Amino acid sequence: MSEPAVEVSNLTKVFSTGLSKNYVVAVDNLSFEVAAGEVYGLIGPNGSGKSTTMKVVLGLMAASKGSAKVFGYESGDIRARNEIGFLPENPYFYKHLSGEETLKFYGKLCGLKGSELKDRIAELLKLVDLEGAAKRRLGGYSKGMLQRIGLAQTLIQNPRLVILDEPTAGVDPVGSRQIRDLILKLKEDGYTVFLCSHLLEQVQEVCDRVGIIFKGRMRREGTLDELIRIESQTAMTLENASPELISKIHDLISSDDAAKVIEEGHPRTTLERLFIQIADQNRKEESA
Amino acid sequence: MSESTTTLRAPAREVPLFSIRRVWTLAISTLTQLVRMKTFYFLFAFAVLLLAIGNFNFASSPAQALSTVKKVSFGAMDLFAWLFAIVATALLIPRDLEDRTLYTILSKPVRRIEYLLGKLCGVLIVIGISLSVMFVVCAGMIQWKEAGYIAEEIGTTENQITEETRQAILLIQKNGFHPELAIATLASFMKAAVVASVTILLSTFASSSLFTIIISVLVFLVGHAHTMATNFWLAESDNSIVVQMLLKLFKIVIPNFQIFSFSEGIVQGATVMPAAIWQMAGLTGAYLVVFMLLSLLTFVDKEF
Numbered sequence: 001m002s003e004p005a006v007e008v009s010n011l012t013k014v015f016s017t018g019l020s021k022n023y024v025v026a027v028d029n030l031s032f033e034v035a036a037g038e039v040y041g042l043i044g045p046n047g048s049g050k051s052t053t054m055k056v057v058l059g060l061m062a063a064s065k066g067s068a069k070v071f072g073y074e075s076g077d078i079r080a081r082n083e084i085g086f087l088p089e090n091p092y093f094y095k096h097l098s099g100e101e102t103l104k105f106y107g108k109l110c111g112l113k114g115s116e117l118k119d120r121i122a123e124l125l126k127l128v129d130l131e132g133a134a135k136r137r138l139g140g141y142s143k144g145m146l147q148r149i150g151l152a153q154t155l156i157q158n159p160r161l162v163i164l165d166e167p168t169a170g171v172d173p174v175g176s177r178q179i180r181d182l183i184l185k186l187k188e189d190g191y192t193v194f195l196c197s198h199l200l201e202q203v204q205e206v207c208d209r210v211g212i213i214f215k216g217r218m219r220r221e222g223t224l225d226e227l228i229r230i231e232s233q234t235a236m237t238l239e240n241a242s243p244e245l246i247s248k249i250h251d252l253i254s255s256d257d258a259a260k261v262i263e264e265g266h267p268r269t270t271l272e273r274l275f276i277q278i279a280d281q282n283r284k285e286e287s288a
Numbered sequence: 289m290s291e292s293t294t295t296l297r298a299p300a301r302e303v304p305l306f307s308i309r310r311v312w313t314l315a316i317s318t319l320t321q322l323v324r325m326k327t328f329y330f331l332f333a334f335a336v337l338l339l340a341i342g343n344f345n346f347a348s349s350p351a352q353a354l355s356t357v358k359k360v361s362f363g364a365m366d367l368f369a370w371l372f373a374i375v376a377t378a379l380l381i382p383r384d385l386e387d388r389t390l391y392t393i394l395s396k397p398v399r400r401i402e403y404l405l406g407k408l409c410g411v412l413i414v415i416g417i418s419l420s421v422m423f424v425v426c427a428g429m430i431q432w433k434e435a436g437y438i439a440e441e442i443g444t445t446e447n448q449i450t451e452e453t454r455q456a457i458l459l460i461q462k463n464g465f466h467p468e469l470a471i472a473t474l475a476s477f478m479k480a481a482v483v484a485s486v487t488i489l490l491s492t493f494a495s496s497s498l499f500t501i502i503i504s505v506l507v508f509l510v511g512h513a514h515t516m517a518t519n520f521w522l523a524e525s526d527n528s529i530v531v532q533m534l535l536k537l538f539k540i541v542i543p544n545f546q547i548f549s550f551s552e553g554i555v556q557g558a559t560v561m562p563a564a565i566w567q568m569a570g571l572t573g574a575y576l577v578v579f580m581l582l583s584l585l586t587f588v589d590k591e592f
Contacts, residue, residue, distance in 0.1 A: 002296065036296050037294060037296045055591075055592065058391075058395045059394075059395075060391060060394060060395065060591065060592045061591040061592070062589065062591065071299070078303060078305060078397045078398075078399060079302075079303065079397075081394075081395055081396060081397045081398075082300045082302075082303045082397040083299070083300050084395060086391070086392060086395035087392075088388050088391045088392060090388070091388065091392065092387040092388050092389060093389060093392065094317065094321060094389060096320065096321055096324035096325070097317075097320070101320075105313065105317055106392070106396060108309070108310075108313040109310055109313055109314075109393065109396045109397070109398050110303075110396055110397060111301070111303055111304075111307070111309070111310075111397070113309075150392075153392065157300060157396075157397075158297065158300065159297075159300060160296070160297040160298075160299065160300065163395075187294070188294060189294070189297075190294045190295050190296045190297045191297055192296075192297075
């Protein structure tokens with residue numbers, strides 16, 4: 001099996017608040033892995049520790065305890081960052097640069113030059129559909145355009161891992177769908193995507209696996225199928241079933257030859273319902 | 289599921305642990321940022337100032353007029369250099385942090401020392417270009433005025449140049465342009481480089497740009513009284529170990545800006561000792577290394 005793209009082991013991050021020696025545990029003994037090639041979504045409410053976890057993975061923060069690795073390299077190691085493309089929430093790039101100059105700047109920081117850099121910029125501008133705005137300064141870009149140029153800069157050095165923090169925050173539905181499609185395209189192209197999002201429907205659409213984090217702790221983790229399956233219930237999908245049959249279905253289904261069971265399995269909830277359920281549970285645990 | 293249909297990305301190519309190219313990229317980006325912030329508009333203000341003092345008859349003699357033009361213009365250049373070094377440097381890093389541009393830069397394969405060096409070099413390139421342009425404009429103006437005054441002196445004599453005229457011309461030439469003025473400009477540049485490195489150190493831990501600017505200006509002013517302050521303390525103290533330690537700390541933390549003050553003498557026509565230039569260059573280099581290392585110490589573990 002290939003090496004995990006992200007390996008977070010017993011990660012704890014504690015912040016001290018001012019001079020009062022009070023401490024806030026932002027991330028509490030968190031462990032999870034993101035396999036190479038998968039789209040992993042970390043979801044949780046504000047202040048749950050998602051962004052802190054991402055920052056530790058990126059090496060922008062140091063772990064108080066535990067570790068975070070990227071393709072086997074300790075986070076913070078320049079070789080780990082070489083494998084990462086990062087899009088922060090509400091990215092603000094240098095407004096005085098044009099879209100093309102922005103990609104050139106980040107490309108050069110990643111060691112690209114000459115025709116290789118030029119070709120890569122053209123390729124990425126095409127991918128994010130910003131060829132027409134390449135020469136325009138970012139100061140004149142819309143939120144959706146900024147997000148797309150941000151996504152392009154994450155990919156400039158062809159990283160193996162793409163980390164997206166709230167990639168569709170503040171973007172209109174059309175822009176949001178474009179970004180969703182881009183994430184699916186990244187997956188097709190073999191990138192590993194690790195994202196945080198509040199938009200649970202979108203996470204459900206793009207993620208292979210999801211981790212639900214509350215108060216810095218992992219509450220549930222698994223494939224979408226595992227997470228949203230309701231084990232205690234069974235659903236049947238029937239073909240050519242009359243209303244009468246539906247009313248008697250539990251008694252008749254085994255004896256009626258005209259009715260055929262097309263699918264039988266576990267009905268699904270939505271990720272959103274599951275999330276709210278865990279949040280309620282969490283609140284009850286705290287008040288108990 | 290996905291593993292069966294898609295090919296995983298290949299590992300990234302190796303990156304050097306330290307790269308001058310990355311520093312240069314950051315420096316050029318800083319230069320572009322400052323240029324697009326209309327920084328060079330200051331040069332127009334300088335040109336206007338120079339034209340104003342050049343065409344204003346406030347001196348009793350041509351030599352005095354030339355001396356005043358030099359003092360004011362080189363004073364303005366020096367003021368621009370250190371003030372710009374403080375303000376631009378104090379604004380750049382906090383702005384990157386505020387705009388989260390720092391996140392995207394530091395999440396690329398960029399070392400924090402490369403980022404700091406890139407910012408410093410960017411500011412110094414702007415100061416270097418500005419000082420060069422100002423020096424050329426200034427030199428042109430002084431030479432033009434000098435030639436005019438000499439022509440006037442010669443014009444007053446009817447046949448041959450008298451000793452009195454020769455003396456007047458010599459005095460004009462003494463107060464006019466001489467190549468050593470480039471050394472004075474270099475001293476302004478080096479002083480600005482030290483000020484910028486102090487400001488970078490402060491901005492790596494300061495909570496606001498205003499604080500950084502105020503403290504940098506204070507350091508700059510105290511640094512001009514370096515020798516006076518250390519002599520005073522040595523004379524007044526009982527030379528205990530604590531005082532000695534504090535003095536050493538003061539000498540390290542507060543750069544001695546008096547080493548650059550010989551440039552004022554150059555502007556006034558004094559000759560330059562090569563040893564003074566080498567001492568200035570050596571100390572500038574040492575200060576830059578010390579302040580950049582201290583900046584790195586505070587910046588390397590800074591959390592964003």
